[in-house]
Amino acid sequence: MSTTATPVGSVDEAPEPSRRRGRRRLAHGAEAASHRSPAMTVAGYVGMLLVVLVVAVPLFWIVVTSLKHRQDIYVQPAQWLPDPATTNNYHDVTTRIPFLRYLRNSVIITVVLSLTKIVLGVLSAYALSLLRFPGRGVVFVVVIAALMVPNQITVISNYALVAQLGWRNTFQGIIIPLAGVAFGTFLMRNQFLSLPTEIIEAARLDGAGPLKLLWRVVLPMSWPTLVAFSLITVVNEWNEYLWPFLMSDDERTAPLPVGLTLLQNNDGVTNWGPVMAGTVLAMLPVLVLFLVLQRQMIKGLTAGAVKS
Amino acid sequence: MNQLTRRGLLGLAGTAGIAGLSACAGTGTSGSSDKAGGASNTIEFWSNHPGSSKPVEQQIIAAFQKENPGLTVKLVDAGKNYEEVAQKFNASLAGGQLPDVVVVSDVTWFNFALNKQLSKLDDLLGTAKVDTGDYVDALYNDYTYAGGHFALPYARSTPLFYYNKELWAKAGLEDRGPKDWAEFKEWSTALKAAVGSGKFAMELADGSNYLDWYFQNLAWDFGGAYSKEWQPTFSDPNTIKAGQFLQDLTKAGVIKYNATPEADFSAGLAGCILQSTGSLGGITKDAKFEFGTAFLPGTDNCPTGGAGVGVPANISDARKANAVKFAEFLTNPQNTVTFTQATGYMPVRKSAVELPEEKTFLEKNPNSKTAIDQLAHTRSQDNARVLLPGGGARIGKALDQIAQGQDVATVFKALDAESQQVFESQIKPKL
Numbered sequence: 001m002s003t004t005a006t007p008v009g010s011v012d013e014a015p016e017p018s019r020r021r022g023r024r025r026l027a028h029g030a031e032a033a034s035h036r037s038p039a040m041t042v043a044g045y046v047g048m049l050l051v052v053l054v055v056a057v058p059l060f061w062i063v064v065t066s067l068k069h070r071q072d073i074y075v076q077p078a079q080w081l082p083d084p085a086t087t088n089n090y091h092d093v094t095t096r097i098p099f100l101r102y103l104r105n106s107v108i109i110t111v112v113l114s115l116t117k118i119v120l121g122v123l124s125a126y127a128l129s130l131l132r133f134p135g136r137g138v139v140f141v142v143v144i145a146a147l148m149v150p151n152q153i154t155v156i157s158n159y160a161l162v163a164q165l166g167w168r169n170t171f172q173g174i175i176i177p178l179a180g181v182a183f184g185t186f187l188m189r190n191q192f193l194s195l196p197t198e199i200i201e202a203a204r205l206d207g208a209g210p211l212k213l214l215w216r217v218v219l220p221m222s223w224p225t226l227v228a229f230s231l232i233t234v235v236n237e238w239n240e241y242l243w244p245f246l247m248s249d250d251e252r253t254a255p256l257p258v259g260l261t262l263l264q265n266n267d268g269v270t271n272w273g274p275v276m277a278g279t280v281l282a283m284l285p286v287l288v289l290f291l292v293l294q295r296q297m298i299k300g301l302t303a304g305a306v307k308s
Numbered sequence: 309m310n311q312l313t314r315r316g317l318l319g320l321a322g323t324a325g326i327a328g329l330s331a332c333a334g335t336g337t338s339g340s341s342d343k344a345g346g347a348s349n350t351i352e353f354w355s356n357h358p359g360s361s362k363p364v365e366q367q368i369i370a371a372f373q374k375e376n377p378g379l380t381v382k383l384v385d386a387g388k389n390y391e392e393v394a395q396k397f398n399a400s401l402a403g404g405q406l407p408d409v410v411v412v413s414d415v416t417w418f419n420f421a422l423n424k425q426l427s428k429l430d431d432l433l434g435t436a437k438v439d440t441g442d443y444v445d446a447l448y449n450d451y452t453y454a455g456g457h458f459a460l461p462y463a464r465s466t467p468l469f470y471y472n473k474e475l476w477a478k479a480g481l482e483d484r485g486p487k488d489w490a491e492f493k494e495w496s497t498a499l500k501a502a503v504g505s506g507k508f509a510m511e512l513a514d515g516s517n518y519l520d521w522y523f524q525n526l527a528w529d530f531g532g533a534y535s536k537e538w539q540p541t542f543s544d545p546n547t548i549k550a551g552q553f554l555q556d557l558t559k560a561g562v563i564k565y566n567a568t569p570e571a572d573f574s575a576g577l578a579g580c581i582l583q584s585t586g587s588l589g590g591i592t593k594d595a596k597f598e599f600g601t602a603f604l605p606g607t608d609n610c611p612t613g614g615a616g617v618g619v620p621a622n623i624s625d626a627r628k629a630n631a632v633k634f635a636e637f638l639t640n641p642q643n644t645v646t647f648t649q650a651t652g653y654m655p656v657r658k659s660a661v662e663l664p665e666e667k668t669f670l671e672k673n674p675n676s677k678t679a680i681d682q683l684a685h686t687r688s689q690d691n692a693r694v695l696l697p698g699g700g701a702r703i704g705k706a707l708d709q710i711a712q713g714q715d716v717a718t719v720f721k722a723l724d725a726e727s728q729q730v731f732e733s734q735i736k737p738k739l
Contacts, residue, residue, distance in 0.1 A: 070593060070594065071594060071596060074571040074572075074574055074575045074594060075575050076575055076576075076577055155399065156398075156399055156402045156403070157402070157403075159399040159400070159402065159403045160399075160402050160403025161403070162403075163400070163403040163405040164403065164405075168405055245387065245392070245396070246395075246396055246399050248385070249382070249384040249385065250383070250384060250385055251385075254385065258385070261387075261388035262357070262360075262362065262385065262388075263360075264360075264388055265359060265360050265586075265590065269570050269571070269574070269587050269589070269590020269591060269593075269594060270590070271590070271593075
């Protein structure tokens with residue numbers, strides 16, 4: 001599922017090795033491309049093609065396997081297209097495990113966590129970059145330090161703390177310990193610092209208060225970074241495994257990645273069809289969100305590019 | 309402060325990181341006095357549902373609650389494999405809220421027992437008047453340490469010899485498994501010729517997929533072993549002979565290694581495999597040809613495996629009593645039959661095979677019967693694999709090296725030294 005986090009480029013820059021396209025590119029980036037020999041150009045396209053294959057083939061295989069009958073999964077030579085195709089695996093996923101409840105849990109956890117993280121990230125970054133108060137640098141360093149502690153280390157002590165609060169198998173038990181947000185603070189702070197000071201000062205002179213400044217001036221200019229940050233956050237939370245696994249006991253709070261493991265056979269032969277079907281279903285929401293937000297991100301990027 | 313130099317920033321961050329770490333590590337030590345957590349009439353059962361057995365477990369729990377109206381059993385999804393259950397159990401040991409009954413595998417239970425985190429069950433079973441003599445001896449005695457038992461056998465398996473009957477006929481072999489490994493070697497030429505190119509006479513799981521479990525059978529057949537009590541015996545001449553045998557067959561192109569040999573076998577790419585009884589159900593569904601099962605080669609040298617259920621040490625006596633009551637119910641003759649018929653594991657009670665529903669089941673499923681007949685010929689695994697921390701992985705790695713052609717004596721000698729060192733440093737002080 002981590003494949004959903006592939007860089008934006010892989011979708012747009014799918015190689016199109018026709019000569020015409022190549023020449024047009026050449027005209028555009030004349031400066032860079034004019035020195036490049038045809039051999040290098042071909043090598044570049046082959047490279048891109050390889051990257052696309054590396055990303056796309058496993059995905060394709062997941063989708064195809066999810067549509068196969070059980071006997072057709074392990075065969076030689078490999079079946080590249082399901083024959084005959086079946087949707088039984090999808091039916092299996094929704095009946096063998098309480099798929100919808102896991103989905104609901106995943107949505108709740110992801111939405112609440114992402115919103116919290118985005119709000120916290122933006123507000124703390126704003127304070128740390130554009131507001132002046134004593135101890136600002138120290139606070140920032142402490143936040144960065146939090147980024148450097150891997151969460152596997154804190155898991156055991158967090159578990160102890162949360163279990164003593166009686167929060168095991170509850171949503172707050174899963175969400176609150178994960179809501180700290182060093183990465184967002186760091187990313188957004190650097191973005192805010194990169195904004196031209198003239199504009200900020202102008203807004204202040206015009207009488208904008210701190211919140212108005214944030215909402216009307218700073219955020220609109222930081223849209224692409226914010227979207228990228230949100231996207232990374234959503235994908236991360238959606239795929240989060242270790243902590244929800246430790247905290248949740250059953251389908252009342254467990255999210256999809258934990259639920260899907262129930263389809264795998266612990267000791268024996270796993271029937272991969274339903275596992276792949278579950279993976280496809282788990283991938284879809286994030287994929288859709290990604291496609292929607294991706295356009296926003298590009299819009300933001302190009303809008304910024306022409307201005308100054 | 310925005311003008312901090314990069315080095316200054318990193319230095320500061322590092323310091324703050326250490327401060328943060330030490331702050332975090334302190335939490336959660338309180339409250340260890342009452343780890344009880346749950347109510348005493350609720351039994352929390354942490355399971356990874358071995359063999360996709362969640363529905364069966366729920367069925368057994370429902371029967372238990374009907375028989376004991378005062379008690380509730382809460383089934384918890386504790387992970388996707390035995391290692392994850394151990395991880396979750398470990399986390400709970402640090403922070404309270406322990407389960408009442410927890411699934412522990414042949415390689416995870418000992419560490420918990422050694423650190424006094426699992427209860428010794430003998431007295432509890434005595435109080436509950438459980439007839440422990442009815443448990444299959446080899447399976448029950450797998451959990452012995454310091455003169456007591458620390459788990460009850462639950463989802464137990466052994467390896468089986470699976471073979472492709474069509475290939476056997478083509479090679480002109482009798483319809484049975486080899487008597488011992490020497491006989492398999494005699495057969496291997498005919499098998500290799502019959503199986504054709506691109507396919508293999510035998511496939512085995514590689515070192516990361518429990519080759520160390522199956523290889524025990526080979527070592528024992530040659531009169532060797534991984535260890536004698538705590539003394540590693542990899543460099544015993546007989547164990548080396550077994551390693552050499554494996555390497556020779558590999559070089560001859562008879563054996564191939566693979567993460568999932570059962571998949572290749574079902575696809576007809578491998579003539580025979582050694583695989584857990586737990587795979588029987590899956591292979592029956594996947595294989596498009598007729599296959600047979602047989603005892604592992606050799607006499608009385610089939611290793612046991614799989615998981616049992618244990619009871620944590622730091623819970624109240626009332627909870628322990630209830631936990632044992634449930635653990636016994638889960639593994640009683642009736643339920644072990646229900647459970648094993650649904651999953652392919654072995655019944656853990658001697659009297660289970662006498663039950664009428666088991667008799668009919670075995671008549672209909674001769675391949676399952678092989679596994680149960682073999683149960684009388686099992687042998688508890690060597691300490692060096694199951695009780696030494698990291699034993700399985702360590703042996704698996706060495707076997708991988710042997711399969712790749714490294715000198716057997718050298719590899720096993722190093723393994724001896726390494727195992728001895730792990731024992732000295734991690735086990736000996738606690739014994």
